[in-house]
Each structure stands twice: as structure tokens, then as C-alpha cells.
Amino acid sequence: MKAIASVLLLGALTTLPLAAQSANTSVDVRYADLNLTHPAGAQALYGRLKSAARQLCAYDFTPSDLYRRVARKDCYDRTLEDAVEDVNDTRLKGLHAANARPSAIG
Numbered sequence: 001m002k003a004i005a006s007v008l009l010l011g012a013l014t015t016l017p018l019a020a021q022s023a024n025t026s027v028d029v030r031y032a033d034l035n036l037t038h039p040a041g042a043q044a045l046y047g048r049l050k051s052a053a054r055q056l057c058a059y060d061f062t063p064s065d066l067y068r069r070v071a072r073k074d075c076y077d078r079t080l081e082d083a084v085e086d087v088n089d090t091r092l093k094g095l096h097a098a099n100a101r102p103s104a105i106g
Contacts, residue, residue, distance in 0.1 A: 027052040029083070042091035046099075053079040
């Protein structure tokens, strides 16, 4: 369930391709339109990263299937953590740290 994220470096960071190994899928998260030096920009990017992580890790599971539910949460948490680390922005890292609590992705 290890999630992989990488950053394209083209002068300024503009796209973050997120990939989850388990699903063999990826989602490009674009953020050239955001100013990460402002809290609103970091918040908007964080929302996009969370949405992409949910999308990547949203495989079907039966609510009573605890193993898959835990695996899905683990995928989401790792994918989001890796993406935040790859962007390597202080505001984004602070936002992620402030939101580091059990996630509700159901």
C-alpha cells in the first residue's frame, strides 16, 4: 500500500502527479494558479491534494470489511503525506500537521 508521489520541476512547481501503487492509477494535481505564499493558496492546494488522494484510494469495499477499510485509510494517509512532502512548502506542511488527525474518507 505504499503510495508514491513525485514533483515535476520546471522552474516553478506547477503539477504534482500523485500515484497509488495498489490501484496503478495517477492523478495530476495542478497548482500553477495558486500563490503558496498566502494561506488561501496553501489551503486550496491542500484541498486539491486531499481530493486526489481520496480519488486514488477510493476502491470499493463493504462497510463490514475492516481490512479493506483500514487499507483504504492507510493508502489515503500515505498518499497525502507523500504529496505534501514532495511539494516541500512550509505553509502546506504546517497545514497538514495541523490537520493530522484520524481522517474520515468514507
